[in-house]
Amino acid sequence: MSLEIRNLNVSIEGIPILNDVSLYVGPGQMVGLIGHNGAGKTTLIRAIMGLLPTDTGEMFFDGQDLCAQPAFTRAATGISYLPEDRRLIPALTVEENIMLPVWANKLADSKQRLEWVYGLIPEIAQFRDRKAMQLSGGQQKLVALARALMPGNQLLILDEPFEGVAPVLSRRLSEVIAKLGQEGLCVLISESDDTHSADLVDALFRIERGSVTAG
C-alpha cells in the first residue's frame, strides 16, 4: 500500500492554494508534512480525503485513482484522518464516538477492530462508558485518534495531532503513533514544525505557500 501524489493543484473559490504538489508515502512508512500556519497542510489533507475537488494532478492509493472517487469511499478503502479539531460528540460516550464511523460506513469486523484499538490505547478502554464531554482535551484527542483508527486500517492522516496537547499526553500520543508504524500502517503526520514528528517519521516533506519540497 502506498500513497502517491503527483503535480496536484487545488483552488478554493478560484484562488490557487496548492501548486504542483508531489508527495509519496511508501508501504508502512511514517511521513511528516511540515509547514507554518496557512501553508496548506489542511487543504492537502482535505484533498486526499476527497473533501475538496482537485483542479489537476494525480493521487493514487494502492493503485486506485483517488481523484475519481468521492469522499464516502475513503473509509471502505481503509483511509482515515484525525482532524485538527477533535469533533467528538459531547453527549455520546467514548465508545459510541469511536463506533460512529463503523455505523456510518457499515464497516465489517468492528468488534475485532475495537479490541485492537483498545489494546493499542488501553487507557481509553477504562473510560469507554464516560461521556466525551467529561474528558480532558488531551484525552479527547486520544479518543479522536481511536475513532480514526476504526476505518483507518491502511492509511492514517493526522492533522497537527500534537497541537494544544499538554506535554505528558503528547508523549503518550507519540508512543501510540510510533506503535502504528510497527503495525504496518501508512501514516502522514502534519505539524507546524518538526518538534514531535522528528523522532517518529521515516521521511519528511515541507510545505510553504502551497508548494511542497522533500526533505
Ligand SMILES: Nc1ncnc2c1ncn2[C@@H]1O[C@H](COP(=O)(O)OP(=O)(O)OP(=O)(O)O)[C@@H](O)[C@H]1O
Ligand atoms: N475555505 C477557504 N476559503 C478561502 N481560503 C481558504 C479556505 N481554506 C483555506 N484557505 C486558505 O488556504 C491556505 C492554506 O490553508 P490551510 O488551512 O490548508 O493551511 P494549514 O497549513 O493547514 O494551516 P493551519 O496550521 O493554520 O491549519 C491559507 O492561505 C488559507 O487562508
